[in-house]
Amino acid sequence: MKEKDSIFAAPIERLGDFCFDHQVADVFPDMIKRSVPGYSNIISAIGMMTARFARPDTQLYDLGCSLGAATQEMRRNLNQPGCRIVAVDNSAAMIERARNHLAAFRSEVAVELQEADICAINIENASVVVLNFTLQFIAPDQREALLKKIYDGLNPGGVLILSEKFISEDDTINELLIDLHHDFKRANGYSELEISQKRTALENVLRPDSPGLHKKRLKKIGFAHVDMWFQCFNFGSMVAVK
Numbered sequence: 001m002k003e004k005d006s007i008f009a010a011p012i013e014r015l016g017d018f019c020f021d022h023q024v025a026d027v028f029p030d031m032i033k034r035s036v037p038g039y040s041n042i043i044s045a046i047g048m049m050t051a052r053f054a055r056p057d058t059q060l061y062d063l064g065c066s067l068g069a070a071t072q073e074m075r076r077n078l079n080q081p082g083c084r085i086v087a088v089d090n091s092a093a094m095i096e097r098a099r100n101h102l103a104a105f106r107s108e109v110a111v112e113l114q115e116a117d118i119c120a121i122n123i124e125n126a127s128v129v130v131l132n133f134t135l136q137f138i139a140p141d142q143r144e145a146l147l148k149k150i151y152d153g154l155n156p157g158g159v160l161i162l163s164e165k166f167i168s169e170d171d172t173i174n175e176l177l178i179d180l181h182h183d184f185k186r187a188n189g190y191s192e193l194e195i196s197q198k199r200t201a202l203e204n205v206l207r208p209d210s211p212g213l214h215k216k217r218l219k220k221i222g223f224a225h226v227d228m229w230f231q232c233f234n235f236g237s238m239v240a241v242k
């Protein structure tokens with residue numbers, strides 16, 4: 001626990017695709033904090049939105065929950081009776097550690113941890129759905145179907161919080177935001193080698209969409225209200241209300 005991320009610190013001869021194995025799960029809190037600008041602000045806001053949007057006797061979903069940071073914040077801010085949080089991840093290493101993390105806090109709120117592909121689960125009677133940096137790892141041709149399933153499972157007035165790494169439609173701005181993100185990683189102690197090896201490992205795995213594409217797709221699916229509520233460099237978070 002509380003381990004420092006040094007996964008890409010030494011040269012790796014046959015660099016494979018990035019995956020969420022036990023090595024990543026062990027250092028994940030440090031990795032995400034030092035790699036994702038705005039992460040802790042977004043987690044806090046997920047709690048605030050939970051307090052506003054949760055309804056009695058509904059379900060709240062944390063899809064791609066990793067160690068359950070968003071689940072814990074939702075659970076802490078949940079102020080409605082009869083609710084259940086469903087936290088899903090398809091990494092066995094993450095689910096195993098999420099169980100321990102969540103057990104460390106006392107809470108009355110029921111949390112169901114599922115080791116499953118979020119593209120294969122049922123979503124129903126939902127007031128809050130969180131995709132906190134998860135959609136970017138789903139195959140691009142499956143994203144619309146997943147978002148449609150979320151829309152169908154949300155009750156009217158329900159909310160989707162969608163946080164993602166973005167690509168900018170303007171090439172110059174895109175390069176600038178990527179450079180600023182690398183500056184952020186450098187300032188957080190990552191070396192050039194760590195930054196470049198991780199970038200290569202993520203290339204086939206994390207495929208970002210533009211904010212414009214996200215908005216257009218969410219609107220097409222039927223969300224009544226869609227906008228960005230936070231952005232820092234090429235990372236940000238959108239809110240969509242059914």
Ligand SMILES: Nc1ncnc2c1ncn2[C@@H]1O[C@H](C[S@+](CC[C@H]([NH3+])C(=O)[O-])CC(=O)[O-])[C@@H](O)[C@H]1O
Pocket residue numbers: 020032063064065066067068069070088089090091094116117118119131132133134137138
């Ligand atoms: N098809 C899938 N089904 C289920 N889980 C998946 C799938 N694909 C990827 N994942 C899972 O999505 C998570 C993405 S991390 C989310 C952080 C968290 N939300 C947080 O608020 O700390 C973001 C990041 O590492 O940049 C990993 O745990 C994967 O196993």
Ligand SMILES: O=C(O)C(=O)Cc1ccccc1
Pocket residue numbers: 031032035036165198199202206
């Ligand atoms: O580190 C990066 O470059 C990222 O894009 C963010 C990230 C954070 C944690 C796992 C995978 C990607």
